[in-house]
Amino acid sequence: MPEGHTLHRLADELTATFAGRVVRAGSPQGRFAESAALVDGQVLRGAEAWGKHLFAEFPGERFVHVHLGLYGRFDVHTGAADVPAPVGQVRLRLVAAGDAGWSYADLRGATTCELLTLAGRDAVVARSGPDPLREDADPARAWERIRRSRAPIGGLLMDQSVLAGVGNVYRAEVLFRHRVDPMRPGSSLRRGQWQAMWEDLVVLMQEGVLTGRIDTVRPEHLPEAMGRPPRRDDHGGEVYVYRRTGQPCHVCGARIRTTELQGRNLFWCPRCQRTFRSRALQ
DNA sequence: AGCCTATGCGAAC
DNA sequence: TTCGCCTAGGCTG
Numbered sequence: 001m002p003e004g005h006t007l008h009r010l011a012d013e014l015t016a017t018f019a020g021r022v023v024r025a026g027s028p029q030g031r032f033a034e035s036a037a038l039v040d041g042q043v044l045r046g047a048e049a050w051g052k053h054l055f056a057e058f059p060g061e062r063f064v065h066v067h068l069g070l071y072g073r074f075d076v077h078t079g080a081a082d083v084p085a086p087v088g089q090v091r092l093r094l095v096a097a098g099d100a101g102w103s104y105a106d107l108r109g110a111t112t113c114e115l116l117t118l119a120g121r122d123a124v125v126a127r128s129g130p131d132p133l134r135e136d137a138d139p140a141r142a143w144e145r146i147r148r149s150r151a152p153i154g155g156l157l158m159d160q161s162v163l164a165g166v167g168n169v170y171r172a173e174v175l176f177r178h179r180v181d182p183m184r185p186g187s188s189l190r191r192g193q194w195q196a197m198w199e200d201l202v203v204l205m206q207e208g209v210l211t212g213r214i215d216t217v218r219p220e221h222l223p224e225a226m227g228r229p230p231r232r233d234d235h236g237g238e239v240y241v242y243r244r245t246g247q248p249c250h251v252c253g254a255r256i257r258t259t260e261l262q263g264r265n266l267f268w269c270p271r272c273q274r275t276f277r278s279r280a281l282q
Numbered sequence: 283a284g285c286c287t288a289t290g291c292g293a294a295c
Numbered sequence: 296t297t298c299g300c301c302t303a304g305g306c307t308g
């Protein structure tokens with residue numbers, strides 16, 4: 001679940017639920033107990049995301065920094081009649097009295113949950129590239145990294161210091177939508193190509209924030225348009241290549257391929273995403 | 283019921 | 296390069 005859209009959606013949800021309210025903070029599991037005690041009973045100011053990082057701000061420039069990692073979850077419940085006993089390993093629980101019942105949020109399985117000062121928060125932001133979901137993002141910063149790098153664009157898109165918030169699904173899908181071979185060096189891309197990919201990510205990821213899923217398939221290639229069954233998958237969205245190894249490409253019918261790149265599965269269509277040069281070599 | 287895998291990433295080896 | 300995080304859906308049996 002956690003690519004950038006998930007964190008921005010969560011930031012919005014936490015702000016809507018807890019901002020301006022006195023919040024009880026605790027760590028039923030215990031690992032965040034000392035820090036939770038420092039913000040317990042304070043008014044949560046708001047929450048924001050930068051890439052895959054989430055910051056919940058408390059008075060005195062204190063920030064609860066959360067990174068969900070691969071399988072972390074932060075589930076927000078509103079309007080509950082009561083606050084149930086925690087289930088499983090709840091690292092952080094936030095509770096507030098709402099207008100209609102109780103609100104509570106449970107954090108599980110996160111790779112990071114820590115209390116930071118403003119300087120600490122700024123340091124996390126400083127290591128992050130521009131985030132397509134932020135108004136203040138500067139795509140030129142990412143372009144400067146990409147154009148100077150001989151590393152494959154498929155890897156650069158996943159490098160959070162180049163670009164923040166893109167994960168394995170958006171990476172694969174945006175490359176497909178722009179017919180870019182994932183193994184092409186960043187330096188071989190043209191500026192206009194990057195600009196188009198960035199603008200596409202902004203649209204796709206904003207849609208993801210609204211829906212809570214990743215959908216990247218254009219209307220003409222949707223199941224209804226093509227007469228194929230909808231995808232049944234844990235993220236629920238319609239995609240072109242992600243986890244479609246061996247299945248026919250929705251556009252050209254070639255078998256989708258997968259390979260490991262920097263320890264992650266990379267999916268692509270060998271025909272739609274073949275570079276001119278590799279075409280000539282074959 | 284048990285096994286496998288996963289939208290991530292920092293620490294340990 | 297491998298491990299830990301220790302969740303949860305999907306698949307096998």
